[in-house]
Amino acid sequence: MFPAYLIFTSGVASGVNCYAAVLVLGLLGRFGHVAAMPAVLERPPVLAAAAVLYAGQFVAGKIPVLDSAWDVAHTALRPVVGGAIGVVMAQQAHASPVAATAAAALGGGSALASHVVKTGLRIGINASPEPFSNIIASLLEDLGVAGLVSFAVFHPVPAAIIAAVVLAAGIALFALLASRIRRAWRRRRDARRVRGVHAGEPGRAHPGVTADN
Numbered sequence: 477m478f479p480a481y482l483i484f485t486s487g488v489a490s491g492v493n494c495y496a497a498v499l500v501l502g503l504l505g506r507f508g509h510v511a512a513m514p515a516v517l518e519r520p521p522v523l524a525a526a527a528v529l530y531a532g533q534f535v536a537g538k539i540p541v542l543d544s545a546w547d548v549a550h551t552a553l554r555p556v557v558g559g560a561i562g563v564v565m566a567q568q569a570h571a572s573p574v575a576a577t578a579a580a581a582l583g584g585g586s587a588l589a590s591h592v593v594k595t596g597l598r599i600g601i602n603a604s605p606e607p608f609s610n611i612i613a614s615l616l617e618d619l620g621v622a623g624l625v626s627f628a629v630f631h632p633v634p635a636a637i638i639a640a641v642v643l644a645a646g647i648a649l650f651a652l653l654a655s656r657i658r659r660a661w662r663r664r665r666d667a668r669r670v671r672g673v674h675a676g677e678p679g680r681a682h683p684g685v686t687a688d689n
Contacts, residue, residue, distance in 0.1 A: 479569060480582060481632035481633050481636035482628050482632040482636075483561065483582050483583045484582055484586050485624060485628040485635045486558065486625060487561070487582060487583035487585070487590070488586045488589075488590045488624075488640075489590075489621045489624055489625050490555075490557050491555070491586065491587035491591035491594060492591070492594045492617050492620070492621050493530070494550070494587070495526050495529040496526075496530050496533075496622055497557070497558075497621055498517060498522070498526040498557065498561070500621070500626060501561070501625060502523045503523065504626065505518040510629055512565075512629075513568070514564035514565055514568040515568075537617065538611050540602035540603075541602070544595075544598065547595040547598060548595070550591070551595070554587050555584040555588040555591065556584065558583040558584050558588075559581070559583045560580075561583050562579035562582055562583025563576050563583075565583075566578075586639075586643070590646070593646035593647055593649075594617070596650045596653070597613075597646065597649065597653070598610075601613050620642075
């Protein structure tokens, strides 16, 4: 049997910031002496690589255009990391190959879902002209991932419930914003069509054309 609750929560966290999830899990295993933590996550090269890449995401997340590009570039990577965490946790629990495959699907699937929600919401936030909302959103993501993963290591079931609620709320908000964006684009498109029709009506003067012409 593999730790499904912890894998699910780690997957959700990985979809937001996979490097922070790996770093927090590894640090808790190495210095918190958590027996259930896979040894591979505690290795110094893994911790060092996660720390360097997390530093890169920390900076990129505060710059709107770079953040959106970073998210798009990580569309495949974050689910892979979430699935990999699920596999090593299943192996640590001496699960069967079938259970390990299920763990990979659970971790990768939850990571993909949270990544899509995170990317969509941040595109909307990054479109704002002022930088403060972008920085605040990025800091909340960093703190949320670290706090949720840390809580999940010691309290997997409550953490999984919190992760599921947050993910569901994010999906609902993303769907609401997406529908509003589509309606706004339709209104803008219809307005352009109306202006085009009016501009082509006989007897209407076009910009830059006088009566003498």
